[in-house]
Amino acid sequence: MKPIQVGLLGFGTVGAGVAKVLVRNAEEIGRRAGRAIEVKRVGVRNIDKARTAAPSGTELSFGDDMRAVVDDPEVDIVCELIGGTELAKELVLRAIANRKHVVTANKALLAIHGNEIFAAAQKAGVMVNFEAAVAGGIPIIKALREGLTANRIEWIAGIINGTSNFILSDMRDTGASFADALAQAQKLGYAEADPTFDIEGHDAAHKLTILAAIAFGIPMQFEKAYLEGISTLSRDDIRYAEELGYRIKLLGITKRKPNGIELRVHPTLVPAKRIIANVEGVMNAVVVQGDAVGQTLYSGRGAGAEPTASAVVADLVDVTRLLTADPEHRVPHLAFQPDRLVDLPILPISEVETSYYLRLKAHDQTGVMADVTRILADLSISIDAMMQKEPAEGEKIVDIIILTHVAKEHRVDSAIARIESLPTIAGRLTKLRLENLDK
Amino acid sequence: MKPIQVGLLGFGTVGAGVAKVLVRNAEEIGRRAGRAIEVKRVGVRNIDKARTAAPSGTELSFGDDMRAVVDDPEVDIVCELIGGTELAKELVLRAIANRKHVVTANKALLAIHGNEIFAAAQKAGVMVNFEAAVAGGIPIIKALREGLTANRIEWIAGIINGTSNFILSDMRDTGASFADALAQAQKLGYAEADPTFDIEGHDAAHKLTILAAIAFGIPMQFEKAYLEGISTLSRDDIRYAEELGYRIKLLGITKRKPNGIELRVHPTLVPAKRIIANVEGVMNAVVVQGDAVGQTLYSGRGAGAEPTASAVVADLVDVTRLLTADPEHRVPHLAFQPDRLVDLPILPISEVETSYYLRLKAHDQTGVMADVTRILADLSISIDAMMQKEPAEGEKIVDIIILTHVAKEHRVDSAIARIESLPTIAGRLTKLRLENLDK
Numbered sequence: 001m002k003p004i005q006v007g008l009l010g011f012g013t014v015g016a017g018v019a020k021v022l023v024r025n026a027e028e029i030g031r032r033a034g035r036a037i038e039v040k041r042v043g044v045r046n047i048d049k050a051r052t053a054a055p056s057g058t059e060l061s062f063g064d065d066m067r068a069v070v071d072d073p074e075v076d077i078v079c080e081l082i083g084g085t086e087l088a089k090e091l092v093l094r095a096i097a098n099r100k101h102v103v104t105a106n107k108a109l110l111a112i113h114g115n116e117i118f119a120a121a122q123k124a125g126v127m128v129n130f131e132a133a134v135a136g137g138i139p140i141i142k143a144l145r146e147g148l149t150a151n152r153i154e155w156i157a158g159i160i161n162g163t164s165n166f167i168l169s170d171m172r173d174t175g176a177s178f179a180d181a182l183a184q185a186q187k188l189g190y191a192e193a194d195p196t197f198d199i200e201g202h203d204a205a206h207k208l209t210i211l212a213a214i215a216f217g218i219p220m221q222f223e224k225a226y227l228e229g230i231s232t233l234s235r236d237d238i239r240y241a242e243e244l245g246y247r248i249k250l251l252g253i254t255k256r257k258p259n260g261i262e263l264r265v266h267p268t269l270v271p272a273k274r275i276i277a278n279v280e281g282v283m284n285a286v287v288v289q290g291d292a293v294g295q296t297l298y299s300g301r302g303a304g305a306e307p308t309a310s311a312v313v314a315d316l317v318d319v320t321r322l323l324t325a326d327p328e329h330r331v332p333h334l335a336f337q338p339d340r341l342v343d344l345p346i347l348p349i350s351e352v353e354t355s356y357y358l359r360l361k362a363h364d365q366t367g368v369m370a371d372v373t374r375i376l377a378d379l380s381i382s383i384d385a386m387m388q389k390e391p392a393e394g395e396k397i398v399d400i401i402i403l404t405h406v407a408k409e410h411r412v413d414s415a416i417a418r419i420e421s422l423p424t425i426a427g428r429l430t431k432l433r434l435e436n437l438d439k
Numbered sequence: 440m441k442p443i444q445v446g447l448l449g450f451g452t453v454g455a456g457v458a459k460v461l462v463r464n465a466e467e468i469g470r471r472a473g474r475a476i477e478v479k480r481v482g483v484r485n486i487d488k489a490r491t492a493a494p495s496g497t498e499l500s501f502g503d504d505m506r507a508v509v510d511d512p513e514v515d516i517v518c519e520l521i522g523g524t525e526l527a528k529e530l531v532l533r534a535i536a537n538r539k540h541v542v543t544a545n546k547a548l549l550a551i552h553g554n555e556i557f558a559a560a561q562k563a564g565v566m567v568n569f570e571a572a573v574a575g576g577i578p579i580i581k582a583l584r585e586g587l588t589a590n591r592i593e594w595i596a597g598i599i600n601g602t603s604n605f606i607l608s609d610m611r612d613t614g615a616s617f618a619d620a621l622a623q624a625q626k627l628g629y630a631e632a633d634p635t636f637d638i639e640g641h642d643a644a645h646k647l648t649i650l651a652a653i654a655f656g657i658p659m660q661f662e663k664a665y666l667e668g669i670s671t672l673s674r675d676d677i678r679y680a681e682e683l684g685y686r687i688k689l690l691g692i693t694k695r696k697p698n699g700i701e702l703r704v705h706p707t708l709v710p711a712k713r714i715i716a717n718v719e720g721v722m723n724a725v726v727v728q729g730d731a732v733g734q735t736l737y738s739g740r741g742a743g744a745e746p747t748a749s750a751v752v753a754d755l756v757d758v759t760r761l762l763t764a765d766p767e768h769r770v771p772h773l774a775f776q777p778d779r780l781v782d783l784p785i786l787p788i789s790e791v792e793t794s795y796y797l798r799l800k801a802h803d804q805t806g807v808m809a810d811v812t813r814i815l816a817d818l819s820i821s822i823d824a825m826m827q828k829e830p831a832e833g834e835k836i837v838d839i840i841i842l843t844h845v846a847k848e849h850r851v852d853s854a855i856a857r858i859e860s861l862p863t864i865a866g867r868l869t870k871l872r873l874e875n876l877d878k
Contacts, residue, residue, distance in 0.1 A: 017731075021589050021731045024591075024730075025589060025590065025591050025730070025731070028590075028591050028656075029588065029589065031656055032588045032656075033588070101767070114772075114773075118772040118773060118777065119777070121772060122768065122772065122777050125765065125767050125768070126767060127767050127772075128772055131586070136732075137729075137731070137732035137733065137735060138732075138735055139581075139582050139585070139586025139587065139735075142578075142581060142582070142585055142586045143578050143581070143582070143586075144774060145770050145771075145774040146578070146581055146585075146753065146756075146757060146770055147570070147578025147581045147582075147750075147753055148578065148749065148753065149468065149471045149472070149752070149753045149756040149757075149774070150460050150464060150468065150748065150749045150750075150751075150752030150753050150755075150756065151464065151467075151749055152463075152464050152467050157874060157876055213773045213774075214773050214774040214775075215774070216781075216783060217467075217470055217471075217773065217774060217775030217779065217780050217781055218780060218781060218782065218783050219773075219780055219782065221785050224785035225785070226787075226788040226791070234869070236798070236838065237796070237798060237869060237871060240796075240798065240826070240828075240838070240840050241796065241871075243826070244796075244824060244826065244840070244842065246796075246873065248871065251874065253874065256783075257786065257792070259784070259786065259790070260783055260784035260785060260786040260790075261783050261784070261785050261786065262785075262786050262791050262792075263785050263786075264788060264791060266871075266872055267871055267872075268871070268872050268873065268874050269794075269796050269842075269871055269872070269873035269874070270873075270874060270875075270876060271875060271876070271877075274876055275714055275717060275718070275738065276876065278714060278717065279714070287876060289878065290576075290749065291463075291464070291745075292456075292460045292464070292576070292745040292746065292748055292749040292752070293575075293576035293577075293739060293740065293745070293746050293749035293750075294576065294739065294740050294745070294746055295739060295740075295876075295878075296576060296577055296578075296737070296738065296739030296740075297736070297737070297738045297739065298735070298736070298737055299714065299735065299736045300732060300733065300734060300735030300736065301732065301733050301734075301735075306730075306731040306732070306733070307731065307732050307733055309589065309731055310587065310589045310590055310729065310731040310732035311586075311589075311732075312589075313588070313589030313731070314585065314586055314587065314588045314589050316589075317585075317588040317589065318585060318588075322766050322767060322769075326564065327761050327766045327769070328540070328564050328565060328566050328761060329561065329564070330761075330766070330769075331584050331585055332584075333553075333557040333560060333561065333566075333567055334553075334557060334652045334653050334656065334658075335583060335584040335585075335588070335652075335653040335654070335656060336653075336656030338557065338558070338561050340656065341656050341657060341658055342655075342656055342657060343657065343658065344655060344657050344695075344699055344700050345698070345699035345700070346660050346663035346664070346699060346700050346701075346702050347696060347698065347699040347700060347701050347702075348665075349665040349703060351698070351699070352665070352701050352703060353696070353701075355708075357676070357679075357680065357683075357685075357708050359675070359676060359679065385683060387679070387682070387683065389679075399675065399679070401679050401683070403683065403708075430673070430676060432676060432680075432687065432705075432706055432707070432708055433705055433706075433707050433708070434685065434707065434708035434709075435596060435690065435692065435707050435708070435709060436709075436710060437596055437709060437710070437713055437715065437726060437734075438710075439728065439734075
């Protein structure tokens with residue numbers, strides 16, 4: 001089957017990320033979508049600059065006529081990543097008029113012109129997908145539009161601006177002032193030279209407007225959102241909040257009330273024990289309260305080239321599946337097309353690699369540790385941490401706890417057998433597995 | 440348009456929950472699905488027992504012939520909630536043969552017979568949806584099948600058995616033994632009289648088998664999963680792990696390795712600072728590591744009548760949308776059908792109700808507190824907590840922090856204006872909003 005042809009508008013961080021992910025994961029994506037997805041052409045303002053940003057291994061066709069991309073009869077999906085609300089609106093409406101499906105990451109565009117764009121798309125019979133517009137790679141739009149459809153949504157509260165969350169985390173962690181934390185964020189590339197848009201809540205309010213619309217079935221009403229940023233927040237308040245058991249987060253909150261909908265972005269004290277209070281740095285998180293499901297939380301990276309590309313490409317796959325299979329086979333049961341499952345072997349537990357927690361009971365005498373560590377070293381199992389507990393009053397047996405680095409399970413089992421045969425060891429070892437879950 | 444007719448098989452906790460949610464949220468669900476969804480008939484083993492479980496306000500047609508439900512030509516979707524693997528398999532395959540779409544919450548059925556069931560469904564051109572089979576109301580299946588399709592999934596780690604997580608949380612919190620924590624879970628209805636299935640990891644392994652299949656595009660291979668439960672876990676290990684900075688969780692882990700796939704359920708030490716380590720009680724959480732998106736986390740209630748019903752009904756809406764609209768209009772842009780948006784007013788910030796953090800600078804003299812509290816009381820703003828900081832050496836101005844209960848913003852603003860006019864108050868008050876996010 002002919003690959004789906006994508007016309008990219010814009011080739012900044014996200015555009016380059018989309019091109020990269022489509023190439024790197026082409027096989028995996030094709031198995032899922034039932035069809036290859038290719039970038040047919042890219043419309044940019046500056047061709048030379050775009051060429052230098054193109055990922056190696058890609059041969060992209062760049063041009064500086066954006067309208068030509070939208071008008072190209074061979075383009076199936078227009079992917080709008082130029083940002084801004086004027087040219088983007090014109091191009092998106094033109095793509096829709098040309099009966100092309102649209103994927104966009106542009107929250108400002110949708111929060112401000114969404115009603116008009118969706119009406120046009122509805123009429124033209126095309127899809128406008130926008131998973132990347134809110135919370136980057138976290139599939140929160142899909143969760144709300146499809147995953148939680150049984151629920152009357154009561155409220156949504158989200159950390160939906162990574163820049164602000166980074167600054168607030170930094171102020172709390174290091175006691176920095178707002179100005180210093182902002183400078184740090186700028187140094188690390190998490191904040192723009194002019195950070196207004198992020199720190200004063202505009203970006204969060206765009207995203208919140210979209211969340212509110214799909215949660216409650218109301219039109220986009222960005223102009224009615226209440227905005228308050230973090231630039232006037234003092235270190236004292238962060239510290240006092242902490243003393244009282246709270247964290248301060250820039251939250252976007254939308255809530256159903258008997259007389260209407262609350263739609264507001266502002267610094268908010270949240271009990272420190274809530275999971276969302278512990279979402280730090282540039283991470284995003286959204287909490288949704290539904291009447292049937294209760295509270296669900298979604299967290300992950302809300303910005304950056306590949307996290308955003310993850311959402312954009314998922315939208316491309318969504319459209320591709322629609323254009324490819326019969327509707328009832330749109331999403332394959334096991335996510336991948338049934339004729340493209342692979343029979344990867346399931347590894348036996350002896351071949352599993354992880355870290356280990358080992359607890360041994362040893363007679364409290366010299367040489368035990370030396371024996372144990374030698375056995376581990378002989379089997380190339382390296383030790384991450386070790387702790388010896390004092391024996392209880394009158395006891396002669398001590399607990400020794402060892403954390404290992406990553407090792408194959410059968411090696412660890414061999415070590416355990418050898419350790420258990422030492423005369424200084426009492427009884428059986430306890431073995432538990434340990435996962436850092438860091439990457 | 441004629442309502443979609445659902446044939447329910449089974450009317451236990453989840454079945455009754457589905458009936459209840461469909462009735463209670465009928466208007467909201469219809470606006471989203473584009474069509475009403477009705478339970479046409481219910482097949483149960485014991486009609487009298489089922490009748491007593493029927494939610495008030497519903498008039499359900501119960502019968503004890505399950506096959507008659509599956510064979511009813513007017514039933515569009517068969518919703519299998521009887522559990523078990525033998526009769527459930529027969530009925531699901533029969534429904535598929537009758538070209539009915541199927542929604543099931545049955546993880547054991549899919550983990551063991553999924554390959555056969557999906558092959559039959561693919562051939563017959565029907566959908567088998569199973570969002571409720573893993574992690575209850577959390578839309579993790581949708582996230583993996585549709586939201587993260589851009590990614591090469593590296594691994595998944597999940598707390599996917601609420602019973603075990605409750606027991607582990609209780610052991611850690613109270614220092615209880617496994618036996619005592621289990622007894623407590625049974626008392627609260629979180630564990631069965633025979634808890635083997637939950638505490639020995641079978642249930643988690645069923646769910647993990649499904650997650651692995653859709654993450655990696657491999658057939659279901661439950662028989663190759665490694666299982667280790669929590670019944671032999673000692674209090675000592677929980678305490679030692681804590682001392683070393685870890686929490687012990689029963690995790691289902693599946694990981695892509697060069698030589699195959701790891702598929703394992705066992706108690707696992709996880710760094711205490713990870714969000715998943717802080718998911719307590721009966722809550723579920725799943726972490727997915729994708730190559731583009733990085734780490735995303737999904738948490739919520741993994742069991743219970745309505746959380747599970749939330750996922751079942753979302754699946755029903757999915758099928759209903761497919762049977763109702765043109766494919767490209769399957770999911771409305773704003774989640775609700777465009778002709779069924781409502782124009783709920785967005786409330787001005789003065790009408791917003793929340794709790795408040797107020798910081799005032801006061802001259803350190805008697806009577807200040809009395810004045811401030813009287814102003815708040817006059818405006819019916821009740822105080823949740825109050826904290827006075829000692830003045831710095833040589834200073835005469837003290838910081839006073841007040842947390843209020845929920846109040847309307849315009850009342851709080853009035854109070855602030857009055858407080859600021861007190862002669863004992865220095866400068867402006869700081870006002871921050873506070874959200875408990877508890878329900």
